Amino acid sequence: MTNRPTLAITMGDAAGVGPEVCLMLLREAAVVIPSAQPVIFGDVHLLRRVARQTGLPLPGEEAVHHIDSLPEAEEIVPGKVDATCGQASYDYLTRAIEAALNGEIDAIVTAPINKEAMRAAGISYPGHTEVLPALA
Secondary structure, three states: OOOOOEEEEEOOOOOOOHHHHHHHHHHOHHHHOOOOEEEEEEOHHHHHHHHHHHOOOOOOHHHEEEOOOOOOHHHOOOOOOOHHHHHHHHHHHHHHHHHHHOOOOOEEEEOOOOHHHHHHOOOOOOOHHHHHHHHO
C-alpha cells in the first residue's frame, strides 16, 4: 500500500453549497482524486444534517477534521448570509493552513465561501486568495 498525500478540503460557507460539495467529493473520492486521501476541515454536525437532507452518504469520522465553529449547526439557514458561517469558513481555512504549515497535510482545496458573511464576521480579508499568502 502506498502512502497517499493528505488533501484538506475546507468546507466553505456552512449556509452555501460547500457542505454538499464536500459530501459529494468524499462519495466520489476514489474516482475524482484516487492518488490522495481527502479530509474535510469543517463541522461534522452540519455534514450529518446535510447528509440527512440530501441522502448523500455520511463519511466516517476519520474523513472529517472537526472544527467546532458552529454552535448550532441545526439552526444554519441555507442561502442566508450569516456572520457565524463567515467566521466558521475562515476558521476552516486557517486551521487547514496551520495543518499544512505543520506538515500534517500536503495540500488545500477550498469550497466556496460567502464574502459578505466573512465581512459580517469582521474578517478583513476579502477571500481565500488573500488569506492564503497572508498566513502562509
